[in-house]
Amino acid sequence: MxxxxxxxxxxxxxxxxxxxxxxxxxxxxxxxxxxxxxxxxxxxxxxxxxxxxxxxxxxxxxxxxxxxxxxxxxxxxxxxxxxxxxxxxxxxxxxxxxxxxxxxxxxxxxxxxxxxxxxRANSAQEENDDSSQEKTSLKGKDSARSTHGMLLRDNVYGxxxxxxxxxxxxxxxxxxxxxxxxxxxxxxxxxxxxxKKIRIIGDPRKRYAEDPVRMLRAIRFAGKLGFEMDAETAAPIKEMAHLLDHIPPARLFEEVLKLLGSGNGIATLALLRQYGLFRYLFPDTDALLQSGWKRDDIDPEAFILQGLSNTDNRIQSDKTTAPYFLYAILLWPSVALRHEEFQAQGMPATPALHQAANMVLDNQVAATAIPRRFSTPMREIWDMQYRLPKRYGKRAFLLLEHPRFRAGFDFLLIRELSGTQLDGLGDWWEAFQHGTEAQQRDLIKSIDARSNDKDGPKKRRPRRRRKSNGANTSSEAQDNTAQSDKSNE
Incomplete structure (x- = not known):
C-alpha cells in the first residue's frame, strides 16, 4: 500500500x-x-x-x-x-x-x-502574542472561547x-x-x-479542550486507517470525554455518521467504547450494553455488531446505506427493552412499541440530534418488525407494497443473523418476494395465521337487530339525518 x-x-x-x-x-x-x-x-x-x-x-x-x-x-x-x-x-x-x-x-x-x-492561525497564540496579532490584523481577527476553553468562533487568519x-x-x-x-x-x-501513527499537533489537552470533536476524529482515523494513536495523543481522551456534552447535538449526529457509517464501524465502535466516548453519543445504548441485559429474542451486543458488519460490507462493496438504518440498529435494543417494560405494565403491544420509540428517541436527541426525515423511517422499520409476522389474508401483499418493506426486511435478516429465532420468517419473506402469484398464495396458505399471529383476526359477533316500532324508527332516522346535516355544515 x-x-x-x-x-x-x-x-x-x-x-x-x-x-x-x-x-x-x-x-x-x-x-x-x-x-x-x-x-x-x-x-x-x-x-x-x-x-x-x-x-x-x-x-x-x-x-x-x-x-x-x-x-x-x-x-x-x-x-x-x-x-x-x-x-x-x-x-x-x-x-x-x-x-x-x-x-x-x-x-x-x-x-x-x-x-x-x-x-487560519492558532487563536490561543493570537491572544498571547502581540506580534502575531499585528501579523494577522490585515486579514481579520475573530475568535471566541467558552468557559471550558472550547473555540466558539475560529476566524483568525494567518x-x-x-x-x-x-x-x-x-x-x-x-x-x-x-x-x-x-x-x-x-x-x-x-x-x-x-x-502508521496518529499524532495530534500541539498539546493534546489544549487541542481537545478547543474542540472535543478532535477526540472522535482520532478514533475515526484509528478505525478507518488501522493506525495506532500516539501515547500522548491517546492519554487524555478518557479523562476529557465528558467535554462532548458541550458539543451541539446536531454536530454530533454528523460525526456519528462519519464514525460508524464509513465502512469501519465494528473497529470504530470497539475504540469508542474502549476510550469511554460511546456513552456520550448513545447514552441509553451504552448503559444497556454495560448492564449485560438480553433476552431470548435479542442479544443487544450481537445484534449491533451484526448490523455494523452488514453496513461495513455494503460500504466496502460501494453500495449505499441510509443514516436512518444505522441509527435504527443502534437504538433497537433500547426500544426492545422499553417495549418489554411498557407491556409489563399492561399496555397493549402496538401502543407499547410507539411509547418505547418515543422515549428512546427523546432521550437520544439530547445527545445527537436526529432530523425528522430520519426519525420517521426509523419508527417505520421498528414497526415493521411486528407487522412482518402477520402474513394472513391480504396482509402479506399489502406489506410487500409498503415503502419501508425492504428496509424492514433487511433489518429482520440482521435480527436473525444475530441469533434471534423467528421460525424461518426471513426465508418465508425471501420466497414470497420472488415467487409467482400462485406461489405467494400457497405460502400464505401454508402458515397457520393464529399460531403465527396472536393478534390475528377475531370472529365478529353477529349484529343483533334491535326491535323497534315504526315511530321510533322514524324518529331515529330524523336524528341521524340531523346529525349528518350538522356534520356537513
Missing amino acids: LTGFKSLVRKATSLFASPQEQSYPIIIPRSEHSLSRQDLSPNAVKVLYRLNKAGYEAHLVGGCVRDHLIGMKPKDFDVVTNATPEEVHATFSNSRLIGRRFRLVHVTFGREIIEVSTF DIEDDAERRDFTFNALYYNVKDFSIHDYCGGLKDIED
Whole structure:
C-alpha cells in the first residue's frame, strides 16, 4: 500500500532523528511523489487555478493528500488559500459563504462541492502574542472561547505555517501546491504515515479542550486507517470525554455518521467504547450494553455488531446505506427493552412499541440530534418488525407494497443473523418476494395465521337487530339525518 513511500520519507527525513528535530517544511518535488492532477477532482483543480490566476495562494490540504499517500482513493478535496472568505466568494459566482463559527466558502459544481477555507492561525497564540496579532490584523481577527476553553468562533487568519500548526493531526498538515505540483509537510505527517501513527499537533489537552470533536476524529482515523494513536495523543481522551456534552447535538449526529457509517464501524465502535466516548453519543445504548441485559429474542451486543458488519460490507462493496438504518440498529435494543417494560405494565403491544420509540428517541436527541426525515423511517422499520409476522389474508401483499418493506426486511435478516429465532420468517419473506402469484398464495396458505399471529383476526359477533316500532324508527332516522346535516355544515 505504501510502495515507494518509505524511501521517499527516508530521503526527506534522513538528516534528523525525530520529527521534533526535523526542519520544516519538508518539500517533496513532483519527481519524488506519485500524486498527480489525474488523481484529483477536476473541479478542485479549477478552483486552485482560478485562485492562482486571481493573485492568491492556493493549496489542496488534508485528507485528499493523506489518503493518496496511504494508498486510498481520495474523496474529499479541500482547498486552503490566503484569500479571505469574502474574496473567495467574489472570485466564484457559483459559490456561497457558510458558517459563523468557522467561516468557509462552498464552490458548487453540480453535485460536487469544493470547500475553500482561509489560512487560519492558532487563536490561543493570537491572544498571547502581540506580534502575531499585528501579523494577522490585515486579514481579520475573530475568535471566541467558552468557559471550558472550547473555540466558539475560529476566524483568525494567518499564513500557511500558522494554518499547518492549528490543524488537528500531523498527516492532515500536508499541502499540495498546484503551481509546481509539490507536497509540503509542515508537522511530520509523512513520517507518521510511514509509522502508521496518529499524532495530534500541539498539546493534546489544549487541542481537545478547543474542540472535543478532535477526540472522535482520532478514533475515526484509528478505525478507518488501522493506525495506532500516539501515547500522548491517546492519554487524555478518557479523562476529557465528558467535554462532548458541550458539543451541539446536531454536530454530533454528523460525526456519528462519519464514525460508524464509513465502512469501519465494528473497529470504530470497539475504540469508542474502549476510550469511554460511546456513552456520550448513545447514552441509553451504552448503559444497556454495560448492564449485560438480553433476552431470548435479542442479544443487544450481537445484534449491533451484526448490523455494523452488514453496513461495513455494503460500504466496502460501494453500495449505499441510509443514516436512518444505522441509527435504527443502534437504538433497537433500547426500544426492545422499553417495549418489554411498557407491556409489563399492561399496555397493549402496538401502543407499547410507539411509547418505547418515543422515549428512546427523546432521550437520544439530547445527545445527537436526529432530523425528522430520519426519525420517521426509523419508527417505520421498528414497526415493521411486528407487522412482518402477520402474513394472513391480504396482509402479506399489502406489506410487500409498503415503502419501508425492504428496509424492514433487511433489518429482520440482521435480527436473525444475530441469533434471534423467528421460525424461518426471513426465508418465508425471501420466497414470497420472488415467487409467482400462485406461489405467494400457497405460502400464505401454508402458515397457520393464529399460531403465527396472536393478534390475528377475531370472529365478529353477529349484529343483533334491535326491535323497534315504526315511530321510533322514524324518529331515529330524523336524528341521524340531523346529525349528518350538522356534520356537513
